[in-house]
Amino acid sequence: MAKPARTIEVQALVEELQAGCERSFGHARSMPPGAYTSPEFLSLEERDIFQHEWLCVGRASALKTPGDYLTAHIGAQPIVVLRDEQMQLKAMSNVCLHRMSVLLEGRGNVRRIICPYHAWNYSLDGELRGAPLMDRQEGFCKESYKLPAVRCEEWQGWIYVTLDENAPPVEEQLTELSGLIGAYGMSDYIETFYEEHVWDTNWKILAENFMESYHLPMLHRATVGPHSRLEEMECPPGSPAFNYHWITKEASLPIGNAHPDNTRLTGHWRKTTALLAIYPTHLVTLTPGYFWYLVLQPQGVGRVHIRFGGGLAPEFISDPDANAHMAALKTLLDEVNAEDKRGVEAVFRGVHAPLAKPGHLSHLERPNYDFARYLAKKLGEH
Incomplete structure (x- = not known):
């Protein structure tokens, strides 16, 4: 581009x-x-x-249990960082794959990421788990939807994220x-x-x-x-x-x-x-x-x-x-x-x-x- x-x-x-x-x-x-x-x-x-x-978004110790999350932005891109079921730090796009609503706000804890607009919901690894009534749409395939991952690393107890796939660690x-x-x-x-x-x-x-x-x-x-x-x-x-x-x-x-x-x-x-x-x-x-x-x-x-x-x-x-x-x-x-x-x-x-x-x-x-x-x-x- x-x-x-x-x-x-x-x-x-x-x-x-x-x-x-x-x-x-x-x-x-x-x-x-x-x-x-x-x-x-x-x-x-x-x-x-x-x-x-690499942009710092907070302290890793703030995310203590599975489902704990914090939200941030990289420019115009909303992101969410959370602890998954295995207690690993994960970062992903915080935008629903349906009609593009922001999913989560602030900080908190969730078992699933549920869109506040139409209730499409995602697991803690970003996979789509539920989409109400979408089984009536012939062309819809739930397995083809997963929230885009964002690079996330920890340094000295701090959480860092980046949109650049080529940025050195x-x-x-x-x-x-x-x-x-x-x-x-x-x-x-x-x-x-x-x-x-x-x-x-x-x-x-x-x-x-x-x-x-x-x-x-x-x-x-x-x-x-x-x-x-x-x-x-x-x-x-x-x-x-x-x-x-x-x-x-x-x-x-x-x-x-x-x-x-x-x-x-x-x-x-x-x-x-x-x-x-x-x-x-x-x-x-x-x-x-x-x-x-x-x-x-x-x-x-x-x-x-x-x-x-x-x-x-x-x-x-x-x-x-x-x-x-x-x-x-x-x-x-x-x-x-x-x-x-x-x-x-x-x-x-x-x-x-x-x-x-x-x-x-x-x-x-x-x-x-x-x-x-x-x-x-x-x-x-x-």
Whole structure:
């Protein structure tokens, strides 16, 4: 299939982004405003990035029993991920094969997938099991219907899906990251809360906000800002599939540091937090005792759907005070999120200004530079 032609305006915008990414980091600037405001630019992202990359849709521990499911979208494609009867993770199209209604919404548990429109119903492996009155149609063959499978893999306890049959396995793309964070044992962390939100900003503005800690002292001056020591933060160069930075600190809550029973982490790692941005939309704060995350999905240039969740390292799950600590953390995270929401929505208003133009990045915004280079490389790759 031929690629749709780009307009002169969006081609110029991509070239401006790519030219900016050719600068050395010492001379790097933020992305051009049109990268956040152009619907055509978003269409390119959906075609060249979202249709081909592995996308996180949640935590595997959230699907505990056969029939547990969660729903998501890859661009315009609704998908469902579930545990089948053998407790294997399966992903498939979440669209009925009859008149194309969406089948399941949200999260839940089912023994069969039943279409809410005409009651066609499917087994947990996607095979059509029932279609009311269709036996009266001579040309109908139930056995010829099965929901299309979607590639689904698990990495470090996270569920990833892709529509690209040729995408290299997740583990292969994130081998370096697995090595960097292996001692944390993130696979065994248990999700204890999950929410969904929609904010009025561009998805990349929120992603970039997560990636850098330069904004902490000001934007979060009422919460975590006073505890942020910018001079001690490390922002190494990123990799093709992710970027990261470290914060070593004495946590205000016991769950921010390693539990006494944690024998995986030693030395300064027992109080080091990793901030991970796994391209394009999976953002994780990983501490020795807990984690929290955002999974982003654009809903047009000015709205982003957010999957927000978090939980505890296994040593804290059975700790008598874990629930109290987690409740205190959740209260803090809610306050931090409210601050971030105000910040990223203000940036989205600002990038529309006629006089807006990219400014120089600080040394603490190395992840933003790497993210822009990722986008510049991917646009036009397929």
